[in-house]
Amino acid sequence: MNVGVSGLVAGYANVILDLDGTVWVGDELTSRAAAAVAAMRAAGLGIAFVTNDGARTPEEYVQKLWALGVTAAGDEVVSVGSAITHLLCEREPGARVYVIGSPAIFRHVTDAGHTIVNGTPAAERADVVVAVAHPDFNYRELTIATRALLAGAQLITGGRDRTYPAADGTSPGTGAVTAALEYASGTTARLVGKPDPRVFEVALERLGPGRTLVVGDHLVADLGGAAAAGLDAAIVLSGVTTADQARAATNPAPVAIAPDLATLVLSS
């Protein structure tokens, strides 16, 4: 059976989909999410997937999407790491960067043409500190990064999320690491994760022209971030937002509120 897309979605050329809470929750797709993505592809819509999670590379997200039955290509996934690469590309190549983060974040810094100074005497004189929460974060990293920041380094971080849902329970998020670095150094971080519009701007560069709809589950990150990028957003209730909270959002208001991605996207 070939199910078409809803009138709302048919009015757009491109759709940017949040992953966690929208396409999947943990390791399971939201109801009929694979059919929803397939229907949008069949209707000729451009698709991008965006996430504030910097733990994995875009290729690893693509593998997870395929494993769950959703077709996706590597350049369709824009993570907070992709946004870090994008921001770092605005600097002259060869900047010294001290990295707090997963192996994926190290690769995003290298991709931008910069030199990682972790483990070298230059670490405390880095030009830039990039910080994203990771499971092996330690006091030594905090110390080196603080010294680099006090000496004038720029601080770039993946966001201000206080916590995130790890497999073994709630864990401190990148916001907690960012707060520690800001407090110790007196500097203010440059954020690249949603609601900063950069992840959406990177996605738009890849999607090309045409009206673009953001679909996400978070009022601040997705609805607010979309507005900052000049885009419409629809809110799905399969993640962190309740129906009452979504209906109360007025500035901006979502263009639609739906129980899940498939209900928003599919025509029947």
Ligand SMILES: [Mg+2]
């Ligand atoms: Mg989400």
